[in-house]
Amino acid sequence: xxxxxxxxxxxxxxxxxxKILVGIIMFSPIIWVxxxxxxxxxxxxxxxxxxxxxxxxxxxxxxxxxxxxxLYVRNTVLLMAGTTAGTLISSSLVAYPLARMEFPGxxxxxxxxxxxxMIPNIALIVPQYIMFGKVGWLDSLLxxxxxxxxxxxxxxFLFRQFFRSIPKELDEAATMDGCxxxxxxxxxxxxxxxxxxxxxxxLSCVFWWNELTQPVFYINSDKWRTLTIALMTTxxxxxxNAFVINWPSIMAASxxxxxxPMLLYLFGSRFLVEGIKTSGLKG
Amino acid sequence: MEKQxxxxxxxxKLMNHLTAYAFCAPWMIGFVCFTLFPIAFLFAVSLTxxxxxxxxxxxxxxxxxxxxxxxxxxNSIRVTLFFTIVMxxxxxxxxxxxxxxxxxxxRLNGLFQFCYFLPSVIPTVALAYTFRTIFGKEAGLLNxxxxxxxxxxxxxxxxxDSRTVYLALFFITLFTYNTGQMMLIFRSxxxxxxxxxxxxxxxDGASPLKKFVGITLPMISPIILFNxxxxxxxxxxxxxxxxxxxxxxxxxxxxxxxxxxxxxxxxAFSNMKVGYACAMSVILFLIACCFGIGIFAISKKIVYxxx
Numbered sequence: 001x002x003x004x005x006x007x008x009x010x011x012x013x014x015x016x017x018x019k020i021l022v023g024i025i026m027f028s029p030i031i032w033v034x035x036x037x038x039x040x041x042x043x044x045x046x047x048x049x050x051x052x053x054x055x056x057x058x059x060x061x062x063x064x065x066x067x068x069x070x071l072y073v074r075n076t077v078l079l080m081a082g083t084t085a086g087t088l089i090s091s092s093l094v095a096y097p098l099a100r101m102e103f104p105g106x107x108x109x110x111x112x113x114x115x116x117x118m119i120p121n122i123a124l125i126v127p128q129y130i131m132f133g134k135v136g137w138l139d140s141l142l143x144x145x146x147x148x149x150x151x152x153x154x155x156x157f158l159f160r161q162f163f164r165s166i167p168k169e170l171d172e173a174a175t176m177d178g179c180x181x182x183x184x185x186x187x188x189x190x191x192x193x194x195x196x197x198x199x200x201x202x203l204s205c206v207f208w209w210n211e212l213t214q215p216v217f218y219i220n221s222d223k224w225r226t227l228t229i230a231l232m233t234t235x236x237x238x239x240x241n242a243f244v245i246n247w248p249s250i251m252a253a254s255x256x257x258x259x260x261p262m263l264l265y266l267f268g269s270r271f272l273v274e275g276i277k278t279s280g281l282k283g
Numbered sequence: 284m285e286k287q288x289x290x291x292x293x294x295x296k297l298m299n300h301l302t303a304y305a306f307c308a309p310w311m312i313g314f315v316c317f318t319l320f321p322i323a324f325l326f327a328v329s330l331t332x333x334x335x336x337x338x339x340x341x342x343x344x345x346x347x348x349x350x351x352x353x354x355x356x357x358n359s360i361r362v363t364l365f366f367t368i369v370m371x372x373x374x375x376x377x378x379x380x381x382x383x384x385x386x387x388x389x390r391l392n393g394l395f396q397f398c399y400f401l402p403s404v405i406p407t408v409a410l411a412y413t414f415r416t417i418f419g420k421e422a423g424l425l426n427x428x429x430x431x432x433x434x435x436x437x438x439x440x441x442x443x444d445s446r447t448v449y450l451a452l453f454f455i456t457l458f459t460y461n462t463g464q465m466m467l468i469f470r471s472x473x474x475x476x477x478x479x480x481x482x483x484x485x486x487d488g489a490s491p492l493k494k495f496v497g498i499t500l501p502m503i504s505p506i507i508l509f510n511x512x513x514x515x516x517x518x519x520x521x522x523x524x525x526x527x528x529x530x531x532x533x534x535x536x537x538x539x540x541x542x543x544x545x546x547x548x549x550x551a552f553s554n555m556k557v558g559y560a561c562a563m564s565v566i567l568f569l570i571a572c573c574f575g576i577g578i579f580a581i582s583k584k585i586v587y588x589x590x
Contacts, residue, residue: 011491012389019384023398026381029413029458030401032424036416044416048427090309097303104300109307116318118512118575120520122544123568126551126560127324128317133337150313154513181302203464210406210460212524217548231408232528247416254409261404269396 030258036251044248059252067234068222076209076226079141084204086148087155088197094151095159096185100171110160117153125217132218143218144208155200162196163189195271202268206261227257322568329562335555346562355538355546356563362534363519363543363570366452370518373453374462375510382469383499403463407521411528414455418442442529443536452529452540459525461517465510472506473499508582515574519567523548543567 036044037059039052047053063069097103098110132143166189174184190197212228219225225234235246235253304311329346333339350356381399385392402410417424418441429437441451456462480498489497500507523544526534532549534541543563551560 015384015387016389019387019389019395022381022384023395026402026458027398028424029410029417030405032417033405033409033413045422048422048424048430050424090313093306094310097306101299101303103303106303109310112314113310115575116314118516118571119318119568120516120544120571122520122523122547123564123571124318124321124325126547126557126564127321127328129551130328130333130337130557131321131324147313147317149309150317151310153310156310181299185306206404207460210404210408212406212408212527213520216527228406228408231406231412247412250409250412251416254406254412257406257409258401258404262401265397265400265404269393269400 033251033254033258036248037255039248039251041244041246041248044251059249060256062246062249063235063253063256067230068225069230071223072225072227072230072234075141075224076228079144079211079215079226080205080208082141082145083148083208084201086145086150087152087204088201090149090151091155091200092159092190092193092197093185095156095163096189098156099160099163100168100184100189101181113153113156117157122213125214129217138218139220140218140224144211144214155204158200159193159196162193166192198268198271202264202271205264209257209261227253231257325561325564325568328558329565331558332556333558333561335551335557339558342558346559349559350562350566355541358538359534359541359543359546360566360570362539362541363522363567366522366540366542367515367518367574369449369453370456370522371511371514374456374459374514374518375465375507377457378462378465378469378510379507381466382473383495385466385470386473399466400463402458403460403466405458407459407524408528410455410458411525414451415442415529418451445536445539448530448536448539452526455525455529456518459517459521461514461521465514468506468510469503472503476502508578512575512578515578516571519544519571519574543570 032050035051038055038057040054040056040058043053094113098106098113128143129138132138137143137146170188170192171184174188179187210228211226212232215226215229216232219229222234231250231253235249328339330341330343331339332342332345385396385399405413416422420426420438420440420443423441425441426437426439439447441447476499480502481494484494484498522542526540526542526545527548530536530540532541532545532553534545544567547560547563547567550556550563
């Protein structure tokens with residue numbers, strides 16, 4: 001009996017040590033970025049020490065004085081807010097009948113949604129580029145914000161999973177009280193789905209804050225440049241020498257970019273696990 | 284009287300159907316405008332010699348002929364398949380490991396989840412640059428650590444050496460957005476596994492490994508499938524954002540990391556051959572379809588569903 005107890009204890013300690021090891025692996029790049037942002041260029045390119053020998057704020061000053069940093073932040077926030085609002089509204093609307101109503105063609109629509117989930121966006125980006133060029137949306141945020149208002153399959157899917165986990169009796173009770181189908185959605189489902197709205201909202205914000213591919217394709221000018229593109233272009237080179245990559249200022253810009261998702265996570269973490277429902281997940 | 288009530292019932296049913304379609308309308312419009320039409324357009328443009336400035340002429344299957352004779356294209360196909368499959372497996376396994384560790388209730392779990400999930404919210408570009416410096420030849424963190432441990436002066440250019448580049452790349456995929464998201468989904472799935480099953484197993488004196496293979500794995504197999512599908516798409520889709528800042532549009536070293544999306548970007552924007560890039564997109568589209576169908580075909584055999 002005693003040996004079983006010590007065995008259990010040993011395994012607990014073992015798991016704890018593994019947790020710490022994985023934690024170190026996962027977190028070390030973040031520490032590297034943050035400490036790197038306080039190093040001078042010379043130190044960054046000559047020593048591999050984690051902590052800076054002499055802290056400097058030059059890199060942060062460089063970012064603010066040598067680029068339209070505030071403009072890039074504004075663009076990124078606009079992109080993030082527009083797409084997130086769009087997808088929350090449209091995806092939840094579309095998910096409602098798929099989770100709750102019976103109508104002809106429901107299975108077809110759901111299969112098509114799951115099917116389109118499988119198409120990588122990158123395969124269709126060139127025709128979309130030509131299309132958006134025809135309507136004159138290139139070099140603006142519209143090619144990314146407008147489609148968000150027409151429901152992302154993946155988010156529809158997550159909403160549907162969550163709506164299905166809410167007991168159907170609530171709908172029936174609401175119908176008895178004279179609630180219409182539309183009323184059920186607004187008065188029953190939405191108030192009960194706060195955690196899903198938060199989860200999808202947080203995930204969407206983080207996704208668009210970090211998105212590089214679509215802005216790289218659609219945006220050319222400095223006017224609509226997002227932070228991710230700025231990281232690849234504006235902060236890349238030192239002002240005096242076009243061939244020396246200014247690593248510490250990239251690290252400083254990266255540090256600034258990590259902070260908002262980090263705060264968002266701290267705010268949303270308690271919803272993150274409960275907001276994703278996997279029960280009854282099929283295909 | 285009865286006839287009338289059946290008529291109103293019918294009318295009510297129709298109204299219900301119409302409401303349902305109205306709710307679905309945003310998706311339907313989006314599907315036609317941003318998916319169906321681009322697909323048709325993609326096939327059409329792939330048959331022309333369209334340039335970036337919009338000049339185009341119908342040239343039949345010439346693009347496809349050129350493409351199938353190009354060594355760069357075939358290399359890219361190989362890299363894409365290899366990269367997608369390995370990344371899918373590596374990230375899924377890593378996400379399961381992290382989820383299992385976190386679901387083992389202990390002190391400081393909140394802190395651990397923070398550490399495990401945070402890398403996935405780093406912008407991919409920032410992640411790419413971070414690892415370019417960590418894996419760098421001079422003053423790189425990894426070379427520094429190895430040098431300190433072995434006492435020798437290690438100078439490996441991890442990302443530009445053909446022997447280490449894949450090792451480095453797949454290590455980086457552990458930190459991507461997709462891995463973190465998968466971990467959350469696995470955590471939620473593991474929480475749903477009924478406790479009684481484990482208790483029954485413990486009475487029989489089963490080892491932890493046996494419990495994992497006998498209970499956990501079959502119970503979460505639908506979620507593994509879901510994540511494998513999502514992992515596959517994001518490997519096809521997200522590889523651009525990761526590899527473009529990491530190894531450039533030529534996929535250094537020697538095109539070893541030039542996945543199809545990088546090649547499409549290069550052909551469309553550097554070489555300005557949009558028609559040719561569309562022909563490649565068609566192939567990428569077909570590869571994605573094959574992956575989707577393939578995963579579902581395999582899953583029918585090995586995934587366990589309740590009821």
